[in-house]
Amino acid sequence: MDLDDQANVNRLAEESSSEEMVVILGQPDSNSAGLFAETVTRGDPTWAGPLAGVPLGLPVYHILEPEIRQSMDADVYQEHVGLMELSADVDEIIKWVKFYREGGGDTL
Amino acid sequence: MQNDPAILYSSYVLAHAPDFVRYGSKPTRDLAAEPELLEQMAGSLRSWDEVLAYPPNQTFIGNLTPDDLAAIERPWYENLVSDAESEGPFGRMITQAALYGLMKLCDDFDLLMISEALAEQARSELTGFEHRRDQITGATTDELTRFIDDNDGFELYHEGVVAGFIRSVHEQDASLEAHVLFENLACKATAVLAVSELLENSPINPEDVDYLFNTGEEAVGDRYQRGGGSLSKAVGEVVGCVNATGSDIKAFCAAPVHALLTAAAVVAAGLHKYVVVLGGGSQAKMGMKFRAHLRNGVPILEDCLASMAFIVGPDNGDAMRLRLDLAGKHPIGAGSSPQAIYQALVVDPLEQAGLEMTDVDRYAVELHNPEITEHGDGGDVPKTNYRTLAAMAVLRGEIERDEMDAFAAKHGMPGFSPTQGHIPAGVPYLAHAHAAMRRGELQRAMIVAKGSLFLGRMTQLVDGVSFVVEPSAGLTKSTEK
């Protein structure tokens, strides 16, 4: 994740409690979605940015997950996510984001 | 019509520059924090022979087609091409020594000093440029030491040892600082070779060129106009385009497609006859994914500068017509959803002509080599783009959902371009498209480019532009015979 964005997420997480804060991702593949989910939960796995070694443990969801989709406007959702829902490997993306959200083990 | 605009010729160049990787933006930042990474990096750089025989590189210069590449098993860095050539039908690959020679002959302000040994190697490995070869001079060890002592700047390496130095021009001017000048000079030098190749391999002479559009992403200028300058005329000067002027079109990765469209419009309007669109290499992007490559035991694959050039002019019967009536753009008001973007870039222009998505034989999208990006955070960019196009065709009812993979395979291609910003943006396919049209295998291709405007923090918007190319009438007739 961009270093400046890591710093912003870190600052916002410090300013609010994790019960209030939610991270929503929009990556089109499981690799990058997993990487971002890991960054905001366990810390930056590339050890390049401000979140290296900083396990924020934030609740993180992908925009494709039913849990967050249900409360969103259905028309807006179709317009902005409908195409990716068709093109992306939805199950694989959700699997990895959920893995990091739930604390996971060493590996899936 | 007399001035029907067409892409007449294309050229592509790769310059292997393993000792430049450490000066890419990412390696520079990471090495400052962790100097011990340098040794690991040095052990993961590829040799000239490995880079030469790397299948995506052979595709870039035209010795393999994208379909040939798709048939080669991954990882490509382990399945090298036997008997690889440094020259191809679309251009050539050069060594690092030759690149230093090019940079020397492009250096009009004595910014760069190289050793006598490197200069000698450069002269032997770089052919051509007779009128400027005398600028490829070397310095003695004493001269080089004095230059280093007397100037701000940084040392340059060749084969792992110090072999030169580039100086800052003005200690209080961040725009003329050595690192910026190094990027600009590398961009100019590689663009010079691409334009030189382009003109040498076409019947159009340098003095026939009326106008040059540079599309590189470097910020040329000084403290009062950072990035406000131009490389187009600087490049044209070296290759002898004495009758041309030029300007730069800046649009992040989408710049080449903006520039080709503009060039075609300029030709159609009759303002100029022959317009060259060019783009040099992005030194800043070298080694961009090197940490991911090191973590995954992959060689550092971003070890080349890439450049390209195109001539746009009136259709000569053996060219690719650029259909100005089928140009796509992502307007400001279109919205940021992927659907809105692809509707604007792909569907809207086709619909104007009563065409369906399946009427385009091949789409050329962001053609980043997936082997470079998928070990890190980027995934397989072309694959994602082709899946999205296929999904768009499903939404439009043109294909069934279970035909998406087949659509992507038939209308797409594997990425084969270095991750050099503006270079991969659809345009590496143009010469392949032209060759396929000459063989009678391709009737219509669409080039689709996107630009990440939000990176500059002045807007959240993305950008995108597209155009369609079709064979000249002459090509269609010759294949009918």
Place this chain on the structure above:
Amino acid sequence: MDLKDKQVVAIGEREGVSGPSLKLLAESAGANVVFSVTQCFV
């Protein structure tokens, strides 16, 4: 997960769903988007 009144950080991607799109969607669920950004890896 009820997003109503949550402080949302939206991290989009150019080739997927962008930051502004995620912001719009989260706001449609009553969330307060405190930060949204689009990433580009190439």
